[in-house]
Amino acid sequence: MSWFSWLFIVWSRSSQSLLLVWLVGRELGIRNGLLCDQMLTCSRWGTPSSQGLFQDGDVIIGGLFPLHYQPPAIDHDFTQLPLLQKLFKQNSLIYILSFYLPPLSLEYVPLQYIYAMVFALEEINHSTMLLPGIKLGYHIFDSCGRPPWALQSALSLVGGDNTSCGQSVPMIIGGASSITSQILSTVLGPLSIPFISYLSTCPCLSDRLQYPNFFRTIPSDIYQARAVAQLVIRFNWTWVGAVVANNNYGYMAVKEEIQEAGVCLAFVETLQRENIISDARRAALTIQASTARVILIFTWYTDVRELFLQLAKLNVTDRQFLASEAWSTSGDLVQNSITSKVAKGVLGVATRSSAIPGFESYLRHLHPIHHPDDEFLREFWEVEFGCSHRTSHKSNILTSNPPVMSDHKSLKKVQNLFTDASQLRVTYNVYLAVYAAAHALHGLLCPIKDSSENNISTCSSPKQIKATELLQHLQEVNFTTPQNETFYFQGADIPAKYDLVNWQKTPDGTLKIALIGHVDGFALHLNESAIQWITGSSRVPISVCSEICPPGTRKVSRKGEPLCCFDCIPCAAGEISNKTGSLDCERCPLELWSNAKRTACIPRQLDFLAFNETLGITLTTAAVTGVTVTTVVFVVFLHYRHTPVVRANNSELSFLLLVSIKLCFLCSLVFIGRPSVWSCQFQQAAFGISFVLCVSCLKVKTIVVLAAFRSARPGAEALIRWFGPGQQRGSVCLLTCIQIIICTIWLSLIPPVPRQDLGFQGSKVTLECAMVSVVGFCLILGYIGLLACTSLILAFFARKLPDNFNEAKLITFSMLIFCAVWVAFVPAYLSSPGKYTVAVEVFAILASSYGLLFCIFAPKCFIILLRPERNTKKYMMAR
Known part of the structure; x- marks a missing residue:
């Protein structure tokens, strides 16, 4: 049920319901006619009302991307009066309680993912070496970041619904979360439909017995978790807090790698998308009260945005954050003024970056006039430039009169997250997924036949593609990308490569993402001198429950507290500890004794009853x-x-x-x-x-x-x-x-x-x-x-x-x-x-x-x- 239908039912008992509905539509800015379509697109379980983005071809490849994001609803905790919306003013003021659901917002970064897929398919279609004579098409749906809607769209693609000829897709590229990929892979598994994810990182998805049709172009979280654990150990942070998504994402790093490395967790807070405001407020209060100065965050960037908002309200600005790849390079967060106040100096693991030649030019030449059937591009254009298509919206209830779309508008000089191609990370993963799909199809449809002069590929008809054969060829994919990188799958995974990034403050007060190292498998390569910490200096922050015990002392655990919380007890006379963090003190040999600081054994002084004492x-x-x-x-x-x-x-x-x-x-x-x-x-x-x-x-x-x-x-x-x-x-x-x-x-x-009495335990x-x-x-x-x-x-x-x-x-x-x-x-x-x-x-x-x-x-x-x-x-x- 859409928010509009829900609102209509709520107010249907009143004689003023039709008037209020009309006023809501007028006042809430539905001038571009998008809100109704967005809600209808992502709020029904049943038949999708949007055709998505479609391009016909000999083989249709499916795509699922979380184009829209629904901001958290108002959290009614009944501690204050409800928010009142001003609707209309003529002779008096008319108000309505704001119990409606917030509108979906268009996300620019996933939109870039969509056109990375389109761009890669166009490159392949123009190639004479890859799938010659075969045109690849696409059918892309908006999953809205919700597993039910992603599953609905996937079933529509596999069943051939809403396409021009009812053609089903043999392969799907998508899955912006691990839980979504688990659901889709489980449902599509019996059909042997290959599924390539560009953003699902849960190690559980590497299980070929449970998910035999799943592939991904992003490394498993196990490598990211190990990298984060190595960073924590490298900087001697033994007392850290953790904020993770309420799913499998992040639990690998928190529960296994971090704790197994001997690091204690001051707290573990979970964030759930449905209750993000209350969860973020609770996590922010926990961070404020905790003595941990380093906070590890493993969750989606939209959840991090809400967490930073709550931290800013509490004026918590002295925490060092460790970022997972899901938000470490989020331009939306870096460009946010609240983020620059709360989270400067972030140290994070990021999906490796690579350039896609010609992609930025492709993005800047996009225009709805040239793509009249592209609803995604039209919506972006309307949001970016505040104008509308020449035709009116289909809604027969809500109407608006925005400015008509102009041919003079262009993206050539527009600077936003959609047009920014300086660091293509997840976008590049989408690009690789398309090429992996194309090479698998090439191996299936275009066997190489020997010739006296050269190897000529001839492609068979793609009408009858067996999913099991395509799945087998996808597992054997091994090719060189246009960027001269070797690509292959190791089961469901690819070789792990990450960038290490640092959020650094620029002279004008904004934040920039600086590359400070990289991760290759389990090997960590880091330039420590290039890091800018939360303090703005090069001094490493300290985050420990107890200061490390200096030489001359030993650790004694505090009863009922984690192992990282301890007291330092001086070594007894005649015992030493010559290194920091010693668990026990060593006894000196009989002819030696501990010095005053209990750090070394020194020769015992001769003692006798002298005349001068x-x-x-x-x-x-x-x-x-x-x-x-x-x-x-x-x-x-x-x-x-x-x-x-x-x-x-x-x-x-x-x-x-x-x-x-x-x-x-x-x-x-x-x-x-x-x-x-x-x-x-x-x-x-x-x-x-x-x-x-x-x-x-x-x-x-x-x-x-x-x-x-x-x-x-x-x-x-x-x-x-x-x-x-x-x-x-x-x-x-x-x-x-x-x-x-x-x-x-x-x-x-x-x-x-005369004899030395070594039996007496003392310094003499x-x-x-x-x-x-x-x-x-x-x-x-x-x-x-x-x-x-x-x-x-x-x-x-x-x-x-x-x-x-x-x-x-x-x-x-x-x-x-x-x-x-x-x-x-x-x-x-x-x-x-x-x-x-x-x-x-x-x-x-x-x-x-x-x-x-x-x-x-x-x-x-x-x-x-x-x-x-x-x-x-x-x-x-x-x-």
Whole structure:
């Protein structure tokens, strides 16, 4: 049902229906009488009312082209008042709600396709080498871009309807969409009618089992999809959006090639011709909200035009578009002012371009006066020049009075999409399809017969052409085009060749299409320096969900998000990643460590307890202070050596004890500094011997205290005589010699050696004195511990002996501190890493030395220096 019939029914209930219909026809510009014919041509399912473009011949070739395009109807979302159309003004205004369907618009580019077919057929008819003696005719219908109307026209062509003699066509050239070609090939398949498409790119059509009669002169989408995927990967775009037609076109690129290449899709929006306004608005809102800066669009150029209109309304002008061949070279879009605002810098794949000699001159010499039966040319002329044919339109309802067509009008100086032959892409595909059809007919009708002079082709009668034989010859077509290109079919396809184009802004603000590379099969050849991006500069846009992880980090996927959305986590200490986008970090060898940026393994620095670091300085200061204090105490005792406090409990042992404590402080210094063979051996020996000497003195002093008090008992006088000064010195020497023997045997057999500790995971390698055998070290510590425990027990028993100054109490406290320090030393030593093991041992030496010094000698110095009245024999002996 046409829009006119629908409108008549809607308003038939009103008494003003006839008046309104007449007013609509007058006011809506039907002055050229075309609208009714257009709607009747493309709105009925049944019998076509237009004869199309016809030229008789010995063989008629059919053609289907989407000459008319129906703009999207007004999308009534009931958010605003309906659009009112002003119809007539006399005494008052009369309005009508605009619920009519929009008129069909004539598309100039498909019109060029039609005359490319006519031009090619005329070339062939004038050729003496191709189909000599046979005239090719044509019957061309307007499919209006709708599969039902294309199918209706195809059936009319195959059935021989509406031709002068009822002659059916043996072959059809057409199919402006893959879905149309699928339908036509399926319907015509049982009849074996060959069908050559110039614009159907779906890879599904390469299936010879399902579509055995289908051929095309445009490459399959699989090559275009691979080229687009290569472009996306080449420019490191991992986060792209996609807008595709709601059919098979584009799904190959989006679902297979793009995603299989590791690129994530931020969104996939579909556009459907019937709901193009609402779909385009939804897609535009999605593009505006998305973080993707690169948008891939696979759909027909009329849909792209509506999408750009919606984007312009939202002022979205910072997106980089990737174009499919269906719109990458659309002059209608390039010349549109809205497009220049939204889509400058478009990068696209385009059907290869080739020149057709003489075609532009042919177009510019077309005139309806010379082709009175050409309805397509007449309609174009009326739209372009606003004039009409001399005869009135057939419509008995709508009439108009446009200017009469003039003979002086010409296309010689007209510049539009119809006359533009600078880049013939799809037009050239139509041209190739005609020649492929002609060569197939030539192979069928004109076999070559040998002659003595040359090969002469004689053509048989074309009246009885078997479709199966013609289909077989079409599959075997192999010829050289007038442009000296070899043409042949690989199944249903031709070898893939594309151009890579870029929309660049000219100085006057318009857009031009620049060639920046080409695609040959799956090989991509691109001149990156020639590209002008959306920013107007040569800097490649960035479109990623997450910035690529720099060296020194690794990728960690975000839960619930695509793989392209991730976080960058720094590599752990001792691990590196020396390239961008690393999934894992590599661990460095033991002798190496990661640098600060975690990008390379570098040799680990030697680390030891040095004198010039904070810890070394602190411990050295503590040791030197201890030596100084011990020396001061020694001088004080030496000066007051005749006083009772000094002489009590054997002053000789007191001086020896001070010397041993001083040695303990000094031996701690041996542990600080770079370990060497001699320092490793000397430090343990000095430590063991110094502390044994110290503890031996304390033990002997404790025994002396006990012996002194025991001697006061009857019969015990001999005890103090037996353990006199000589025996005390001998005991100290004996106990110390045992430690000396242990150290000598240990250091002679398995001494400590300097070694790098690689077990500690860090940027530094600890240089330490390794205990090759811990038995010797344990014996040294064990012997010191045995003496200390014995001294503690003896001092503990003597702590309550009656005396104002009982040194046993001081020894008890000192031994408690000594034992506590070294008991705590063992776990601390075993758990400390690296150089801190040495620091723990030095600290234990200093702590125990200070404990002995202060616990034993601080009270005595207090009496000597601050309480001299107590430094008397009477006071010392008082109970």
